Amino acid sequence: MDQLAVPRQRTDGEILASDGKRTIRRHHSWLVVLVADVAGLAWPAALLREGRLPLAAFTVVCLLFFHGGRLYRPHLHLSVLDEMPSLISRSLSAALLGGVGVELLGMRPGTKVFAALALTAIATQPLARALAYRFISGVRRKGFGSRTALLIGTESVSAQLAATLTANPGYGLRLIGLLDAASGDRPAERFVPRLGRLDDLPIILRGYGVEVVLVGFSQSSDARVVEMLRATADRPCEIFVVPRLFEIQPARGLRDHIGAIPVARIRYPRRSGPSWLIKRMLDVVLSATALVLLAPVLAVTAIAVWLEDPAGVLFRQIRVGKDGSHFELLKFRSLKPVDDAESATRWNISTDDRLGAVGRFLRRTSLDELPQLWNILRGDMTLVGPRPERPHFVDRFAAEFPVYRHRHRVPSGLTGLAQVSGLRGDTSIEDRARFDNFYIENWSLWLDVKIILMTVREVCFARGR
Known part of the structure; x- marks a missing residue:
């Protein structure tokens, strides 16, 4: 290893315990977002003495639509403005369904009142989510809920990732080091220590309890990086990859970024469950x-x-x-x-x-x-x-x-x-x-x-x- 000694290999019991803790920690922030959405959507029902059922159904449908749009997937960069078009369009669709149901079934509080309260909820839900994001970012900056991250690559793009994460703990990632082909001093090593070669990936993942792997631009070939990531696909960690030629392609479909660098979450289908x-x-x-x-x-x-x-x-x-x-x-x-x-x-x-x-x-x-x-x-x-x-x-x-x-x-x-x-x-x-x-x-x-x-x-x- 180039910088640090090989970590003590944890027992299976320690790994299971830490995996359980990281799963709970990863989902805590999105429980906060879910609670904020419920509060932002459901509070107008408190203005009614009766006829709250349509608004309750509207809230549930909105949450289902949000889930279908992957609006509860954990993000590194938290921004309600990025999500606003999807939030508004899905909320309006739920309101339209609710309004049709109220009209056809003749339910209280009536179509006009329901529409007014639903539009009020649609306006306040993004505000509630924004407050949730502000809370989550503050907690991350204090070091709570941060996840252990490993960087693959030592080139300039990897250096930008390392510099951004070091300066912005609000992303919730704590870089412990990087891996790449052995060489002399490289740009990313100015911000984070080298832990070893790419071949050491399984040892590092297991020994350090890595929760997130960031794949920047590396001295190792893409084929070798893919081979090592496939070999460790059963580890319970998330993988984010910087797309090649990202400078000239739109990042709209990637949904996440670190600073000005878009990242794509790699979804390895679970082979259990x-x-x-x-x-x-x-x-x-x-x-x-x-x-x-x-x-x-x-x-x-x-x-x-x-x-x-x-x-x-x-x-x-x-x-x-x-x-x-x-x-x-x-x-x-x-x-x-x-x-x-x-x-x-x-x-x-x-x-x-x-x-x-x-x-x-x-x-x-x-x-x-x-x-x-x-x-x-x-x-x-x-x-x-x-x-x-x-x-x-x-x-x-x-x-x-x-x-x-x-x-x-x-x-x-x-x-x-x-x-x-x-x-x-x-x-x-x-x-x-x-x-x-x-x-x-x-x-x-x-x-x-x-x-x-x-x-x-x-x-x-x-x-x-």
């Missing part, structure tokens, strides 16, 4: 249902495979799944049997001369993959995810393409984004890895649904290998 629980429940329900509904197809396919080659119906092979774990994958046999060594190391493609008529049909229609529904049901795989590969080829591809190992951050899938994008059989491994990593970093339940629908299209038009 309610959404992934729903994904697993869908895996169980859909795979079990498919096994029942497709039982006749499975039976006919098994008979056809046996008639072509009585040596065996099912093909079993060790594949690599989530976090490098191994499992036994099931398929209908489409090739004549080979020995274990060849099975583990031969790259079979559609031109293999051992493919019979049945095997070729199974591969073209993807019917050979149907037994993997059992792999999904028992938890080895998921419906949508990167396709699993054999250990021999995982080691080979990972050595050739560094991005390949990152595709094992999630369970393997029966179908995936790479497959429905035409990357099957003897196609570019590097391109497959890129598509798989794109899927992981942009995962949502809707993306899974989209890929399943695209898979149905591929199967119906027999676009298999």
Whole structure:
């Protein structure tokens, strides 16, 4: 390490405790904003003796609209003026809905009174939020609620970030140091000490309890920075990146900035929690249902495979799944049997001369993959995810393409984004890895649904290998 000694590695218990504290601290400020919004929107109801229900409903709808517009996402730069257009437009939409409801249902206090009080609330809500922001900034400047931040990069833009954060504690970030390729004195090192090289990122994140990572302009290549951030994506910290060429592109869509430098929050989808629980429940329900509904197809396919080659119906092979774990994958046999060594190391493609008529049909229609529904049901795989590969080829591809190992951050899938994008059989491994990593970093339940629908299209038009 260049400046500081390697920190003591905290125990898992210490990490869990600190993670819990930082989660509470991060959300405290936005509870303050929520309370301010409720007060700013709901206070006109106190002027009424009866008929408060429409105003209460208006307040709730406004809060939901604000949440949908990501107006409760924590910001570094706090400004009501930046949010004013979104606040006003969403509040007016809620008021319009409320006015229509009051008119249609004939509710008290009547449309005119409701409109007057709603417009009053719309005018006072930004003031209440401004007071909340002023309070939060004051608390941050006193050092309470600040989050531990690490800077990646030592070039001039990184120096500007470090200088701005050092001079303005109201951003709520306490820089502990920076990481970059080893070199002599660099601009950013005048404001914050170097803790080590980029390769030390996992040690620093764990040892110092880093809550925010700022990625400025670095001596390290962008590809290397991306690789290190992917490798530490499971750490509970936020990542902000300075966009390249930010000087000539508008910052309106980024929603946050440090001084005059726009920053984009990197959203790594959580690979646990309610959404992934729903994904697993869908895996169980859909795979079990498919096994029942497709039982006749499975039976006919098994008979056809046996008639072509009585040596065996099912093909079993060790594949690599989530976090490098191994499992036994099931398929209908489409090739004549080979020995274990060849099975583990031969790259079979559609031109293999051992493919019979049945095997070729199974591969073209993807019917050979149907037994993997059992792999999904028992938890080895998921419906949508990167396709699993054999250990021999995982080691080979990972050595050739560094991005390949990152595709094992999630369970393997029966179908995936790479497959429905035409990357099957003897196609570019590097391109497959890129598509798989794109899927992981942009995962949502809707993306899974989209890929399943695209898979149905591929199967119906027999676009298999």
